[in-house]
Amino acid sequence: MNRTPEPPPAPSSGPAIVEEMLPLEDGRLAGLHARLAARAEQEGLLEVAYRTVDSPVGPLLLAATPQGLVRIAYEREGFDAVLETLAARIGPRVLAAPRPLDAAAAELEEYFAGNRRAFDLPLDHALSSGFRAVVQRALPRIDYGRTRTYQEVAELVGNPRAVRAVGTACATNPLPLVVPCHRVLRSDGSLGGYLGGAEAKTLLLALEREGSAA
Amino acid sequence: MTMTEPFEQAVQRHGETVLRVCRAVLGPGPDAEDAWSETFLAALRSWPELAEDTNVEAWLVRVAHRKAIDVTRVRTRRAIPTDQLPERPSRETVEGGDEQGVWAAVAALPERQRLALAYHHLGGLPHAETAQLIGGTPASVRRAAADGMKTLRRVYGAQGDAADREPAQQEQVRCEPTHRESTPRTTDGEPR
Numbered sequence: 076m077n078r079t080p081e082p083p084p085a086p087s088s089g090p091a092i093v094e095e096m097l098p099l100e101d102g103r104l105a106g107l108h109a110r111l112a113a114r115a116e117q118e119g120l121l122e123v124a125y126r127t128v129d130s131p132v133g134p135l136l137l138a139a140t141p142q143g144l145v146r147i148a149y150e151r152e153g154f155d156a157v158l159e160t161l162a163a164r165i166g167p168r169v170l171a172a173p174r175p176l177d178a179a180a181a182e183l184e185e186y187f188a189g190n191r192r193a194f195d196l197p198l199d200h201a202l203s204s205g206f207r208a209v210v211q212r213a214l215p216r217i218d219y220g221r222t223r224t225y226q227e228v229a230e231l232v233g234n235p236r237a238v239r240a241v242g243t244a245c246a247t248n249p250l251p252l253v254v255p256c257h258r259v260l261r262s263d264g265s266l267g268g269y270l271g272g273a274e275a276k277t278l279l280l281a282l283e284r285e286g287s288a289a
Numbered sequence: 290m291t292m293t294e295p296f297e298q299a300v301q302r303h304g305e306t307v308l309r310v311c312r313a314v315l316g317p318g319p320d321a322e323d324a325w326s327e328t329f330l331a332a333l334r335s336w337p338e339l340a341e342d343t344n345v346e347a348w349l350v351r352v353a354h355r356k357a358i359d360v361t362r363v364r365t366r367r368a369i370p371t372d373q374l375p376e377r378p379s380r381e382t383v384e385g386g387d388e389q390g391v392w393a394a395v396a397a398l399p400e401r402q403r404l405a406l407a408y409h410h411l412g413g414l415p416h417a418e419t420a421q422l423i424g425g426t427p428a429s430v431r432r433a434a435a436d437g438m439k440t441l442r443r444v445y446g447a448q449g450d451a452a453d454r455e456p457a458q459q460e461q462v463r464c465e466p467t468h469r470e471s472t473p474r475t476t477d478g479e480p481r
Binding site: 093096097104107110111114115118120123125158159161162166168169170171 | 292293294295296297300304305308309312313322325326329330333334336337387389391392395406410411438441442445
């Protein structure tokens with residue numbers, strides 16, 4: 076995985092000299108990794124498969140369980156921290172394996188190209204519970220190119236006084252973009268927070284305005 | 290506590306070490322890659338049950354040892370009906386990355402030296418633990434590993450000297466400055 080940082084020097088491995096004397100060809104390990112990922116998937120051993128993709132809002136980490144897409148993360152969230160959380164909360168059999176994310180990557184690419192208004196992907200909501208889960212499941216009801224206020228979303232889920240909780244639900248959305256928390260704004264029309272950053276939120280809203288006008 | 294680290298970290302941190310061990314044990318051909326794959330598949334299966342404070346690298350090296358034995362058994366079995374064919378050349382097959390000829394030198398070492406070097410110098414296991422895997426006493430493992438290293442240093446030193454005269458390889462040597470201090474040399478660059 077090209078975005079995984081350099082591993083720390085292994086303290087217990089033999090003298091560094093022997094590793095220099097016995098070099099490995101470039102790309103050999105990547106080939107073995109790909110083979111491992113394919114077999115692990117085939118044998119149903121993966122709890123979480125992930126890959127990264129580039130996008131107009133920066134690199135994104137996509138992660139899926141056998142049930143469906145479970146996490147989309149922005150780079151500013153720290154991919155390593157996100158993977159550690161996935162391992163702790165879902166299971167430690169976490170492996171960089173691109174194929175299970177092919178459909179999600181393709182749909183996101185179409186979305187960013189302005190050619191997709193809704194996502195058609197199996198989702199795994201395992202990372203959300205309680206009221207947050209209720210809010211996050213309701214967000215896809217806000218149509219492409221439209222926005223709602225936190226207050227309106229609170230009303231939408233039948234709890235008009237839970238405005239702050241709606242804000243929290245948006246801020247902790249494990250599936251941004253696909254679950255469109257970027258379409259929720261403050262009542263005064265200002266942007267409100269976004270886990271991908273204000274710039275990303277602005278970009279997404281502009282993208283969808285253009286997409287709806289077309 | 291059992292393991293909560295993403296398995297991917299184990300592949301990133303120890304994948305190269307395990308591949309070097311498998312190659313030293315089985316030769317730099319497809320057998321080593323099969324052993325690598327079987328090692329990490331087995332590790333992935335057991336990963337959630339592994340104690341959190343496990344020395345992951347040593348654990349993987351021990352798994353690799355068992356998988357290398359399995360691969361050798363399969364190879365031997367496969368070889369029976371085709372014993373008229375020439376000996377499988379996996380020891381001699383070097384698929385690039387061995388400009389210095391050191392992988393070939395590993396393959397040519399006496400078996401005990403090769404295994405001691407694989408598990409101790411490449412795999413990082415202590416002599417006592419290496420002795421448990423390959424038999425013999427820790428002292429004999431220490432001697433075998435040291436003898437193997439001596440041969441490899443000689444090959445590497447000789448090749449490194451040749452590289453000094455070849456501009457294309459000189460660049461590569463410059464990128465890895467530390468071994469020059471570790472390789473005994475006279476001031477004019479000749480290995481002792």
